[in-house]
Amino acid sequence: MQRKAVVLYSGGLDSTTCLALAARDGFAPHAISFSYGQRHSHELEVAKAYARRLGAVEHMVVDFDLRLMGGSALTADIEVPKEGVGNDIPVTYVPARNTIFLSFALGWAEVLGAFDIYIGVNALDYSGYPDCRPEYIAAYEIMANLATKAGVEGSARFRVHTPLISLSKAEIIKTGVALGVDYGLTHSCYDPTPTGLSCGQCDSCRLRLKGFAEAGLTDPLRYA
Numbered sequence: 001m002q003r004k005a006v007v008l009y010s011g012g013l014d015s016t017t018c019l020a021l022a023a024r025d026g027f028a029p030h031a032i033s034f035s036y037g038q039r040h041s042h043e044l045e046v047a048k049a050y051a052r053r054l055g056a057v058e059h060m061v062v063d064f065d066l067r068l069m070g071g072s073a074l075t076a077d078i079e080v081p082k083e084g085v086g087n088d089i090p091v092t093y094v095p096a097r098n099t100i101f102l103s104f105a106l107g108w109a110e111v112l113g114a115f116d117i118y119i120g121v122n123a124l125d126y127s128g129y130p131d132c133r134p135e136y137i138a139a140y141e142i143m144a145n146l147a148t149k150a151g152v153e154g155s156a157r158f159r160v161h162t163p164l165i166s167l168s169k170a171e172i173i174k175t176g177v178a179l180g181v182d183y184g185l186t187h188s189c190y191d192p193t194p195t196g197l198s199c200g201q202c203d204s205c206r207l208r209l210k211g212f213a214e215a216g217l218t219d220p221l222r223y224a
Contacts, residue, residue, distance in 0.1 A: 002028045004114035005161075006105045009033050009056065011047030013208055014120030014164055016054055016186045017176040021163045022118045023055045024179055030112060031056035032105050036097075037067035039074050042196040046187040054185060062104050071095050073190070080191040082201040089128050090203060092190055098131035099140070106144050106158065115156045117144075122164050122172070127203050137162050169211025177217070184220035197224040 005027035022029040051059035070076030121132040145151035189198035200223035212219040
């Protein structure tokens with residue numbers, strides 16, 4: 001019987017590549033996405049539309065509202081930066097987002113009998129978010145095995161896979177292309193137009209465009 005893995009899947013470039021990598025690694029990928037009040041909700045529509053086409057055997061969407069807390073340009077009335085970011089943690093950081101996402105993924109994994117979780121965090125071409133660092137993931141994995149029935153009983157050990165963590169965006173794109181990923185079925189923009197066109201100026205768009213340029217490829221998405 002094929003082993004199951006839970007894959008955090010936003011509809012973006014990185015998480016879609018993770019979905020393909022989980023399948024390559026021999027897992028049946030169970031994709032989990034989040035409707036959390038994000039400004040860029042178009043990514044969720046993309047995820048809903050293409051999860052199964054991109055290889056997910058099941059797709060769960062968890063609905064909660066981080067706008068209640070705000071504190072981020074993605075969940076509050078704060079302008080998304082369009083001039084690039086400096087060395088500080090940018091206002092597009094959503095407080096505790098990956099911790100919350102991983103907690104839902106961990107709960108579903110335990111129910112499924114899956115002990116592998118894939119997350120597309122990156123510590124090279126990224127925006128400097130604290131919950132994308134290797135030490136954070138290592139700490140979370142320890143916690144996962146302390147906080148679950150399977151972990152305490154010793155029947156299995158949870159592992160958090162971060163196959164993109166040390167790759168450049170260009171390397172991520174080349175990896176996905178080699179696996180047959182159609183990046184036209186992804187979305188990365190933090191501030192898309194009402195019709196879903198990417199702005200081309202936010203940090204996420206800049207990193208994506210830089211990756212395609214460095215990979216010697218053309219981004220299939222349309223930009224405003």
